[in-house]
Amino acid sequence: MKILDTFRLDGQAAIVTGAGRGIGQAIALAYAEAGADVVCAARTLSEVEATAARIRALGRRAVAVSxxxxxxxxxxxxxxxAMTNFDRITHLVNNAGGTGPNDPLTTTPETFENVLRFNLTSACELTRLCVPYMRESGGGNVLNITSVAARYAQRHFSAYGTAKAALTQLTRLLAQDFAPIVRVNAVSPGPILTDSLAGVLTGDMRQGMEHNTPMKCLGEPRDIAAAALYLASPASRWVTGKIIEVDGGADSTVWPG
Structure with a gap:
């Protein structure tokens, strides 16, 4: 087999959460380009329908689910x-998540737990639901999208950073539970120029973020999608329980604060 062929996902079926835009959409399209059929999930149906239409244009099957x-x-x-439309689940991408900064003195227990539910517990539950079907298919792959916030110590990120740090460790632990049939890995993005970030990014903020990044630029969703495809494909068949940091080489806080 040629080395490029090991990056193919022909005959595979994936679920990607948060697939309506940004990183999730880029991953869904990358998986489809590599040959997979994809269930695109997000809260806004019109967005995932648009992603699904782009996948169908690539010649793959796609389902949009709110x-x-x-x-x-x-x-x-x-x-x-996923099972109704594709009769199998071989790949899961837990991408949905996020939250804004928080003040630890005014963050209520309910708010903190909601951040954990959005970023951590939902990924754990969806993994629990999908892994039995992956085993029935003879193997599978779970990919979690965590964040540099999991390892940076910075002000006003006690909720989000804690949730992503827990997701990072959950990745390592579940990899031990499910090997060798199902692999579990994660990608840890640095600052990625998505529509959401662009909407709040001032010129000074962008300049500061780029200055603190050795590569001197922000990442793009396709940078994360490329790493996600590697971790999903047979090219990474001997990789599990690992976190790939795609962050422009940053080794300290990239957000001024």
Whole structure:
């Protein structure tokens, strides 16, 4: 087999959460380009329908599902949609997540737990639902999208940073539980120029972020998608429980604060 062929996902079926835009959309399209059929999930149906249409234009099957990952009943329906349409699940990308900065003195227990549910518990539950089907298919791959916030110590990120740090460790632990049939890895993005970031990014903020990044530029969703494809494909068959940091070489806080 040629080395480029090991990056193919022909005959595979994936679920990608947060697939309506940004990193999730880029990963869904990358998987489709590599040959996979994809269930595209996000809260806004029109966005995932647009992603699904682009996948179909690539010649692959796609299903758009409106799903709030914090609603565990909806996670079950998401898995059902994958099995109904593709009759198998071989790949899961837990990409949905996020939250803004928080003040630890005014963050209520309910708010803190909601951040954990959005970024951590939902990924754990969806993985629990998908892994049995991956085993039935003879193997599978789970990819978690964590963040540089998991390892940086910075002000106002106690909720989000804690949730992503926990997701990072969950990745390592589940890799031990599910090997050798199912591999579990993660990508840890640095500052990625998504529509969400662009909407709040001032010129001074961007200049500061680029200055603190050795590569002197912000990342793009396709940078994360490329790493995600590697970790999903047979090219990484001997890799599990690992976190790939795609962050422009940053080794300290990239957000001024």
């Amino acid at each position: 799903c709030d990952v914090t609603n565990f009943g909806q996670l079950g329906r998401l898995v059902d949609a």
